Amino acid sequence: MRTVKLLIAFDGTGYCGWQRQKNGFSIQEEIERSLSVICNEQIILHGAGRTDAGVHAQGMTAHFKTYSKVDGTALQKGLNSLLPGAIRILEVSDQPADFHARFSALAKTYRYTIFTSQVMPPNWRLYTYHLPFKLDRSIMEQCLGELLGTHDFSSFETTGSRDKNNNHGRGGMRTIYRARLVEPEEHIVLLQFTGDGFLRHMVRNITGTVLEVGRGKRTVKEFVQILRCKDRNKAGATAPSCGLSLVKVHYQKDW
């Protein structure tokens, strides 16, 4: 039996998220359906994690087990011909039997994209959060610096939502390895986070709060207090899902 890993990009607009759900179309379901056709057996796909409705991915990963002998190149071509253009398989690779898309992952990188000018270009609107305000880069970077290292991020977790299967007994403890702000061009701000794991809505809740600091609605000191108080009710608004993209899932090989 083979263990096969997929590297996946998707446009999450209109999907209920990665995970199969009763109400709505999921990315997982779309790929499982096409995989089952190509492999000629029922395929269960294990993703590196969940993504919320409307969140995008440039580098989601997943694995599945199969008896099929269809090689990687043919699998990729077959999937990309069956799947809608919103979901693309970037790579297919055979892995050792103990590889698991979620449990073998060492870290993930998410990127949040904000457009700060007055009028949002129509072709960016599904992939970018429109926040037409001047943002203070320097104080936002101070906030990002405070996130580095291991903390209890419960203040930035959506309440009552903890996924016990994904928890590893860590509670709200997570480690952020890198958090940076990039301005690739005028009026575009990217917030990029690499960590060993993220609580539900954590990137969007951190982003929403950092943006409030950037607009001058809160201070860095308040941001630090929010992080330390472990109380979701103190944090800022959840930034909208369309601005978020899962950029990369890191494994031993490239870490």
Add this chain to the structure above:
Amino acid sequence: MRTVKLLIAFDGTGYCGWQRQKNGFSIQEEIERSLSVICNEQIILHGAGRTDAGVHAQGMTAHFKTYSKVDGTALQKGLNSLLPGAIRILEVSDQPADFHARFSALAKTYRYTIFTSQVMPPNWRLYTYHLPFKLDRSIMEQCLGELLGTHDFSSFETTGSRDKNNNHGRGGMRTIYRARLVEPEEHIVLLQFTGDGFLRHMVRNITGTVLEVGRGKRTVKEFVQILRCKDRNKAGATAPSCGLSLVKVHYQKDW
């Protein structure tokens, strides 16, 4: 009575094109409806030209006459709050009474975007033509060079479609001032055309044929023969609308 010019960007996906039509939603209709609400009178919008279903714009222009006294800034804000995100008003300006979005235009610039790698990124799929083949830049540039100047472009016009109102008695004669190929990053090819006017489907028909030359399916010599023979049946396939964008309409002021 005022004459007001709009500079407009739109995502043409899902629209039947610029012009009002019985079947389908048009950009013109969407803007006219919102304008009529804001100006509190029936507004007729005159565009700089038509665009096909699915074609995008970064710099479409249009004008209208109104008795309304709502100033440009308020008009822009009002329109952008009423219109769907697929249509954005970039600028509003009062013009002399004889300004006409179409008849005052000296030239237009269109850009066609092609993605040449194997797997199309999901968030580009609505704005880019996927042609996963190696293209020979040098011979495509030779074709573009042949287009410069004044020619009868009937070979690149969709048959039976000539818009007599837009013809000015010129038949198929049009002047191309500039035609160039740009590769802003790997696997992205832009074909950009500036001309005094374009026949129906002309940019997409030229692009389709130039791409056939770039892939080695036709020679530059054949391309020149097609241009000279004035017979649409000789040209290549019409490139899909999603790759095309109206970049700019040029007026006296900036020409």
